[in-house]
Amino acid sequence: xxxxxxxxxxxIRRDRRTIALLLGVPVGLLALLRYVFDSRLxxxxxxxxxxxxxxxxxxxxxxxxxxxxxxxTSGTLERLMSLPISKPALLGGYAIAFGALAAVQAAIVCxxxxxxxxxxxxxxxxxxxxxxxxxxxxxxxxGLFASAFxxxxxxxxxxxxxxxxxxxxxxxxFAPRGAMAAPLQDVAYAFPLTYAFDALxxxxxxxxxxxxxxxxxxxxxxxxxxxxxxGAATLRRRTP
Amino acid sequence: MVAIRAEGxxxxxxxxxxxxGLDLAIESGEVYGYxxxxxxxxxxxxxxLLGLHRPTAGRGELFGIDAWRDPVAAHRRVGYVAGEPYLWxxxxxxxxxxxxxxxxxxxxxxxxxLLVERFQLDADKKVRALxxxxxxxxxxxxxxxxxxxLLVLDEPTSGLDPLMEVAFRQTVLEAKERGQTVFLxxxxxxxxxxxxxxxxxxxxxxxxxxxxxxxxxxxxAQTVEITxxxxxxxxxAVPGVRVVHAxxxxxxxxxxxxxxxxxxxxxxxxxxxxxxxxxxxxxxxLHHYDGSDHxxxx
Numbered sequence: 001x002x003x004x005x006x007x008x009x010x011x012i013r014r015d016r017r018t019i020a021l022l023l024g025v026p027v028g029l030l031a032l033l034r035y036v037f038d039s040r041l042x043x044x045x046x047x048x049x050x051x052x053x054x055x056x057x058x059x060x061x062x063x064x065x066x067x068x069x070x071x072x073t074s075g076t077l078e079r080l081m082s083l084p085i086s087k088p089a090l091l092g093g094y095a096i097a098f099g100a101l102a103a104v105q106a107a108i109v110c111x112x113x114x115x116x117x118x119x120x121x122x123x124x125x126x127x128x129x130x131x132x133x134x135x136x137x138x139x140x141x142x143g144l145f146a147s148a149f150x151x152x153x154x155x156x157x158x159x160x161x162x163x164x165x166x167x168x169x170x171x172x173x174f175a176p177r178g179a180m181a182a183p184l185q186d187v188a189y190a191f192p193l194t195y196a197f198d199a200l201x202x203x204x205x206x207x208x209x210x211x212x213x214x215x216x217x218x219x220x221x222x223x224x225x226x227x228x229x230x231g232a233a234t235l236r237r238r239t240p
Numbered sequence: 241m242v243a244i245r246a247e248g249x250x251x252x253x254x255x256x257x258x259x260x261g262l263d264l265a266i267e268s269g270e271v272y273g274y275x276x277x278x279x280x281x282x283x284x285x286x287x288x289l290l291g292l293h294r295p296t297a298g299r300g301e302l303f304g305i306d307a308w309r310d311p312v313a314a315h316r317r318v319g320y321v322a323g324e325p326y327l328w329x330x331x332x333x334x335x336x337x338x339x340x341x342x343x344x345x346x347x348x349x350x351x352x353x354l355l356v357e358r359f360q361l362d363a364d365k366k367v368r369a370l371x372x373x374x375x376x377x378x379x380x381x382x383x384x385x386x387x388x389x390l391l392v393l394d395e396p397t398s399g400l401d402p403l404m405e406v407a408f409r410q411t412v413l414e415a416k417e418r419g420q421t422v423f424l425x426x427x428x429x430x431x432x433x434x435x436x437x438x439x440x441x442x443x444x445x446x447x448x449x450x451x452x453x454x455x456x457x458x459x460x461a462q463t464v465e466i467t468x469x470x471x472x473x474x475x476x477a478v479p480g481v482r483v484v485h486a487x488x489x490x491x492x493x494x495x496x497x498x499x500x501x502x503x504x505x506x507x508x509x510x511x512x513x514x515x516x517x518x519x520x521x522x523x524x525x526l527h528h529y530d531g532s533d534h535x536x537x538x
Contacts, residue, residue, distance in 0.1 A: 003342035010339075011330040014366070075326030082290050082322070083343050084315040 004085065004093020008067070009100065018063060022101055026055035026109045034117045045120055049204035050173060050197055052113045053128050056102040056136030057196065058164055064098060064143030065156045072147060077235065087232045094144065095137055095228075102136030103129070122206045131203060134220050135196045141227035148234035167193035172201070192223035241268040241303065243390050243421040244289060248298030251284050258284040260445040261298065266423065266438075268303075268389070271416050273436030274425040277525060281445040282425040283323050286394050289423075290320065302390060316344070319383035323394040323425075325375035329368035333361055333378045337385065344386045352385035358407045373399040384411050390421045397431060409434055430518060433460075441529065448529045463519040464493045464502065469510035478505045484523075494519065 012018055030048060037044035071077040080090060106129040114125040121128050146163060150156040170180070170188040177185050177194075188194045199216035202209055244266040251259040259281045266272045276282050287293040289300045291307025291314060299306060307314035327336055333356075341347035356363050359377040367375060376399045383391055391412075397405050412435050415422055426432050432439055439456055441449040449456060466472070467490045475493060476483050479501045485492040489512075495502055499516070506514075 003339055006342075007328065007331065007335070007339040010335050011328055014330040074329075075322075075324060076328055078292060079322065079326050081292055081311070082315060082318075082320045083340065084312050084345075085343050086312050 001089045001092040001096065004090055005096035005100070008094060008097035011067075012063075012097075012101065022059055022063065022105050023108055026052075026059065026105060027112045029055070030109060030113050030117060041118070044117075045204075047173060048113060048117070049119045049121060049128070050200035052106070052109045052119070053132040053135055053200040053203075054168070054173070054193075054197065055109055056105050056132045057139035057193065058160075058168075059105070060098050060102060060136040060139035061143040061146075061164055062157070062160060064094070064140045065147045065150070065159055066143075066153055068094075068144050068147035069150050069153060069156045073151070081235075087235055090235070091144070091228055091232055095140065098140040099133055099137055102133045105136070106132035119204075121204045123203045123209060127203045128200060131196070131199050131217070134217065134224070135193075135200075138192055138196065138220055138224045138227070141224045141231060144231035145227045145234065148231070167191045170194065171197035173197055192220055195219040195223075242266065242301075243268045243270070243303060244272075244423060245301045245304075246285070246289065246298065247300075249285070249288055249295055249300050250297040251281075251288055251293065252296045257445055259288065262445075262447055264440065264447070266421065268421050269416075269419045270438060271412065271422040271424065271436045273432035273439040274423060274442065275427065275429070275432050275439055276425075276442035277427055277522060280442040282427075282442060283394055284445075285442070286320075286392055286423075286425060290315070290318065290392065317389045319344075319386040319388035319391045321376075321379045321383045321391075321393045321396045323398070325372060325379050325399075327367045327375055327378060330366065332366050333363040333370075333381075336367060336378055337363075337382055340382045341386065344388065346387055347385055348387050349385075351387070352381060355381040355384055355411065358411070359404060371399075373401065373404070376400060377404065380408065380411070384415060387418070388420070390423065391415060392423045392425075394425045395427065396424070397426075397428065405431070429520075429524070443525060443529050461494045461496045461519060461524075462499070462516050463523060464495050464499070464514065464516045466491055466493070466506070466514045467512045469512050473505070473509055475502070475505060478502055481505075 030051060033048050033051065034044055071080070110125045110129045110132070113119040114121055114128075142163065146159045147156055150159065170177070170184060170191060171194045172188070177188050180188070195216040199213050199220065202213050202216070242265055244264055246262045246264040249259060249262040250257075262285060274282055274285070284293070288295050289302060289307060291309075291311045294308055302314045303317055305314040331339070337352060359381060361374065361377050361381060367378065370378065376396070380396060383393070397408055400408060409431075412422055412424070424432065424436060433453060436453070438452055439450065440447050453460070463484075470489065472486060472489060472491045475481055475491065480495055480497045481502050482494045483491060484494050493502070495516075
């Protein structure tokens with residue numbers, strides 16, 4: 001598992017653009033958001049604080065879906081299947097690698113967001129950071145699963161608008177879910193990102209955390225495990 | 241101990257019968273040559289044995305382990321060189337070795353260094369920057385350095401230059417001395433002749449012949465082409481000589497054993513040119529395995 005994690009990190013380290021995407025872009029976007037809402041800082045707080053925990057989800061989905069697609073199409077997946085490594089260990093290795101990247105990413109974004117840009121996390125920036133890592137793993141698991149349905153990198157990128165954007169729109173980040181059309185409110189509860197957003201929202205607002213946070217986190221973890229299980233089923237040895 | 245066993249191993253891809261009832265029993269410590277033209281089913285056999293694809297019928301085992309059922313246990317004992325050197329382009333050779341060795345557990349780092357020297361590999365270069373032949377070397381070094389009980393090599397010298405083929409042969413012989421089992425898939429006759437204790441010949445998914453090199457004497461035949469000044473004499477009756485083709489002033493012969501009887505028969509004849517060479521695998525297949533399921537052991 002450690003060997004796989006190290007191999008994935010070695011590969012990403014070489015790819016400067018991906019490093020920039022993972023570590024630099026979220027900070028840049030957050031800073032941009034701050035000055036977009038220059039005269040309405042309450043809105044920045046409402047959107048920006050949860051954003052710190054959602055960036056890892058979005059970017060890990062993108063990076064994993066493409067990285068896994070490359071393994072599938074370049075023949076290295078068959079290579080992996082011929083090695084003494086089990087599927088859970090392989091996926092565990094990916095999870096460790098992307099989890100570690102997410103931790104660095106979350107640390108940077110949270111530091112900039114909560115210390116420099118004046119965002120406010122009532123229950124502590126560390127909680128946002130932890131939730132961010134969980135969301136990154138959810139993004140990774142979904143990306144891994146999605147990569148089974150793409151044949152080219154272009155197709156993999158198309159999953160961004162198809163899988164990620166609807167969840168972002170419906171989760172309550174841009175508009176409160178209570179203000180949405182009734183059917184959409186129900187649909188939103190079918191998406192794991194809704195629960196991820198609720199947890200982040202609770203962590204950044206005053207008020208008791210309560211059992212709902214635990215429930216939200218449990219849903220995110222459950223969705224991650226389900227996506228990993230589905231993803232594992234797509235790592236077939238029988239590549240025709 | 242049997243390293244590789246196949247019983248009625250069969251694989252059908254759609255309407256194509258890629259492998260048809262293969263039976264193999266390869267003893268531990270044996271160097272086995274698996275010879276066949278492209279598309280005969282060599283890679284399919286390896287994929288089934290390694291449990292990468294599921295057999296349509298029959299079973300394959302590595303050291304008594306069905307690799308489809310328990311891939312991790314089976315793969316722990318195997319060093320595998322795939323037909324195509326698919327590796328991770330962003331890693332250097334050294335990083336690739338470290339990754340593969342970590343998974344295998346049993347690795348001889350000193351021997352790996354020696355092999356990197358022997359194959360003249362720049363181990364700090366990224367795999368992306370390597371030619372196909374160099375990527376093939378990375379695979380070879382990684383497989384041999386694991387010191388796995390069984391080495392499964394799928395056309396391992398494709399893309400290697402002749403100097404490196406020498407290094408490859410030396411490395412296989414070292415593995416043999418250590419008692420490792422080698423399964424060498426190839427379509428190059430001379431390579432198999434130089435290395436293997438036993439040879440299996442695969443044609444259109446079926447094992448058409450199997451034996452030691454001495455038993456497969458016809459594999460040692462030489463192809464002799466002669467042009468005469470005038471009509472060629474009838475050489476069909478000369479011992480060890482078979483006329484494969486005759487047209488105009490030229491004949492093509494297959495000579496088994498000593499060429500002495502042929503030379504005696506040619507004495508005093510108006511020979512213009514004479515060439516002698518090893519037959520290609522295609523020629524052997526054409527003459528010995530064409531259409532029939534039994535080899536003509538002449």
